Amino acid sequence: MKEDIRDKLSLSHDDVLDLNFIRKPGSYVYRRHYRMGLRSHIMELLSPEDLGKENHGVVVEGLKTFPKAKPIKMLRIFRTKFASLTDARQELSRVKIVEAYLAPAHMARSDEFLVSYLVGGKVELLLCGVQEYVEGETLDPWAALNEDHLLSFYKRMGLEGRESPEKTAAQWIRKVREKADHFLGRLRAMVMEAGHVPDLAGVGNLLLTAGGEIKLVDINNISTVHFDTRIALDDRGYPVCDKSIQALFHMEQKLLGRPFNSHDVIRKTFLDPGRVRDVKEAVERFHLSVEPPVDPSLPATPLFSSQLRLNRSRRCR
Numbered sequence: 001m002k003e004d005i006r007d008k009l010s011l012s013h014d015d016v017l018d019l020n021f022i023r024k025p026g027s028y029v030y031r032r033h034y035r036m037g038l039r040s041h042i043m044e045l046l047s048p049e050d051l052g053k054e055n056h057g058v059v060v061e062g063l064k065t066f067p068k069a070k071p072i073k074m075l076r077i078f079r080t081k082f083a084s085l086t087d088a089r090q091e092l093s094r095v096k097i098v099e100a101y102l103a104p105a106h107m108a109r110s111d112e113f114l115v116s117y118l119v120g121g122k123v124e125l126l127l128c129g130v131q132e133y134v135e136g137e138t139l140d141p142w143a144a145l146n147e148d149h150l151l152s153f154y155k156r157m158g159l160e161g162r163e164s165p166e167k168t169a170a171q172w173i174r175k176v177r178e179k180a181d182h183f184l185g186r187l188r189a190m191v192m193e194a195g196h197v198p199d200l201a202g203v204g205n206l207l208l209t210a211g212g213e214i215k216l217v218d219i220n221n222i223s224t225v226h227f228d229t230r231i232a233l234d235d236r237g238y239p240v241c242d243k244s245i246q247a248l249f250h251m252e253q254k255l256l257g258r259p260f261n262s263h264d265v266i267r268k269t270f271l272d273p274g275r276v277r278d279v280k281e282a283v284e285r286f287h288l289s290v291e292p293p294v295d296p297s298l299p300a301t302p303l304f305s306s307q308l309r310l311n312r313s314r315r316c317r
């Protein structure tokens with residue numbers, strides 16, 4: 001019997017073509033993205049011509065190069081097994097809320113669709129998305145995010161000496177901060193008006209582009225924000241709502257230099273010192289739960305646990 005793709009560690013081109021809702025032979029090549037998460041399969045949609053150039057090279061002015069094929073789109077296949085259509089619709093409506101506040105400037109827009117997935121003789125609900133590909137560097141929301149840090153992005157992206165409206169690093173950094181101001185303002189509005197927050201805490205969920213925009217790419221694990229003392233945990237036991245709000249404050253402080261406002265209701269609720277301590281303990285419990293104790297007498301760690309550990313390292317602080 002065929003394995004449910006939601007349980008597979010990773011997918012190949014053939015696995016995607018094998019899906020009952022994908023047209024065959026199709027015009028694209030599907031390749032697993034080199035960065036990965038836990039909740040979704042992230043597959044690059046590539047043109048066969050681009051892949052041909054990557055594999056066999058192109059000769060330009062006598063010089064052979066192997067340009068990396070750039071995804072046309074990203075195919076997201078959500079691993080969650082929905083108990084009902086209502087649950088799946090709720091997930092979709094959360095994505096719509098985030099989109100209303102962040103798209104198009106601060107989010108990789110995704111055309112999400114629910115499909116009937118045939119597996120093991122049954123029809124299951126599967127959530128997929130065809131998402132805009134974002135070319136950019138991972139912005140760790142817990143990093144220093146100071147002048148030097150932003151300068152390192154400018155250099156790594158090869159922006160020095162490139163023809164662009166921002167002639168100097170200082171101008172580019174100013175632009176990043178201006179755009180960050182807008183992004184963080186939209187996030188605040190989402191928390192206050194819509195009572196939702198996306199997962200800002202995981203490393204890899206935010207990308208910084210050469211144009212200076214911060215873009216959210218991880219559109220799953222969106223939390224409802226409750227202004228009470230309860231610390232909500234996600235399906236894996238991580239206090240994602242609290243950590244996302246802490247990440248929002250960290251970015252506000254570091255990217256905008258914004259001082260704390262003592263009347264701010266988000267701050268009063270989520271940055272209360274006792275609550276921050278409890279959240280820290282919840283994070284420690286999460287780490288212990290995903291990392292089984294190492295016993296040399298046991299056989300090698302199963303693959304899925306090592307993937308969990310990978311995700312753990314992407315959730316710092």
Ligand SMILES: Nc1ncnc2c1ncn2[C@@H]1O[C@H](COP(=O)(O)OP(=O)(O)OP(=O)(O)O)[C@@H](O)[C@H]1O
Pocket residue numbers: 033035036037038039040041042074108131132133134135199202203204205206207217218219220221311
């Ligand atoms: N549209 C995109 N463009 C570029 N990179 C992307 C895109 N979508 C995802 N990625 C990268 O792929 C990796 C995994 O993505 P993502 O965090 O969305 O996965 P996930 O399985 O839904 O989430 P998680 O397990 O973190 O809850 C991330 O490092 C992210 O930067």
Ligand SMILES: [Mg+2]
Pocket residue numbers: 037202203204205218
């Ligand atoms: Mg993620």
